[in-house]
Amino acid sequence: MLIVHVHVKVKPDCIEAFKEVSIENARQSLKEPGIARFDLVQQNDDPTKFVLIEAYRSVEATTAHKATAHYAAWRDRMESLMAEPRFSVKYSNVFPAE
Numbered sequence: 001m002l003i004v005h006v007h008v009k010v011k012p013d014c015i016e017a018f019k020e021v022s023i024e025n026a027r028q029s030l031k032e033p034g035i036a037r038f039d040l041v042q043q044n045d046d047p048t049k050f051v052l053i054e055a056y057r058s059v060e061a062t063t064a065h066k067a068t069a070h071y072a073a074w075r076d077r078m079e080s081l082m083a084e085p086r087f088s089v090k091y092s093n094v095f096p097a098e
Helices: 012-029 059-066 069-081
Strands: 002-009 035-042 049-056 087-092
Touching (some): 002 059, 012 035, 012 069, 049 059
Antiparallel strands (some): 002 049
16 A cells, blocks of 8 residues: 655635645545545644645556546646645555555
8 A cells, every 4th residue: 555645735815725626636536446545634733734645555546546537627726726836755554454
């Protein structure tokens, strides 16, 4: 399993728009067979900071995800909402073992 944390800082006036488009992306992503989990969390002390926590069943599933229409729509919409470029950190699952 591959877990990806995508860190996003949005413009203060774009928080609700970001949530709306990201929740729709998450809902659609959960329908993909290669995605085991997809969470969206917001930082408590800075509401402009979010992390998308994506758990993929394989590395190939990440490629399949990026080929979907809902990901493309999310990616394209993010450009006008972000206060700075997003970045991701990749993790390997240790426990529970899959």
